[in-house]
Amino acid sequence: MRLTGQVYRAHHPRWAFAPASGQGAALHGGRFNPKGLAALYTSRRLETAWLEAQQAFPFKAQPMTLCAYEVDCADVADLTDPAERSRLGIAEADLACAWEDIAARGAIPPSWDLALRLLAAGASGILVRSFAAAAGPRDVNAVFWRWADAPPHRVRAVDDADRLPKDDSSWR
Template sequence: MNSADPLFTPVVRGTFHRAIDPRFHRFAIAGSRAAGRYSRADEPTLYLSSSVEGVDAALIAHRDTRASALEIIELDVEAAGIVDLRDPDARSRIGIDLADAMAPWQQDAEAGGTPASWSVRDRLVEVGATGLIDPSRRRPDLWHLVLFRWNEPSAPTVRIRERDR
């Protein structure tokens, strides 16, 4: 399969949001530094939200492990090769069960296991995806963009939108 395959969404382009510890602003697009829903600790992954409300919804599960003062930054993204997990046809064609993507993952990861959502990532990488659209578990009207690769050849591009300071 390739990015022109109907399995993948048309190019995802727009402004996305990410909460970061202001002390690490210069690393804002370096990706995750710890295990996440779709990433083992050694798999750089960039978690973005389509809205500020999406950032807030996503952070509810991480309030105890994050810095108390977070900065929400805006990023310009252009991404091909994205699988939309909200699309039941795409999930069916790939062989992904949405329940695996939505299942709690932290306890499995902490116990040294393999969360079901990591297997979702593995399958998406296997079919050539560069990332996924993830429906919010807290608010079904919101969604997130998760990138497995970015800012390298044949990968999505991500740029920090600098505000006037």
């Protein structure tokens, strides 16, 4: 499918100068990317972006930079659609797996396996329900493995007023 419109991401302010890098995910890994594979985790709603960013801080909300992204991205697999999951041979349990525990044991989480399989088949990203605590049916994420500033895989941070910093010098 082709995903168009806006998505959102709340991230550590330290990285405000590179809101579309995906390097944090490459460094640490994530639910849908093993270490070494860059990924850009975004959400379809502002509220979901905030929920996702605060998972590690359940009692105190931490400062975040909230960005909107313009999207015109082809080759996105809609894993919120049961028929699409069935067609692709993806079980809901693979999406919801305890990926961190599995990876910590030295095994490959099913969610990494499906991400690598979809990427190899030409997918640029996925739509998938949020697994954040308190997430509901409206909380959907868009995870990108291939993105650029222009179509067919456009995912570009909105910064028309040029407010984002150009480098990380404010953090030294």
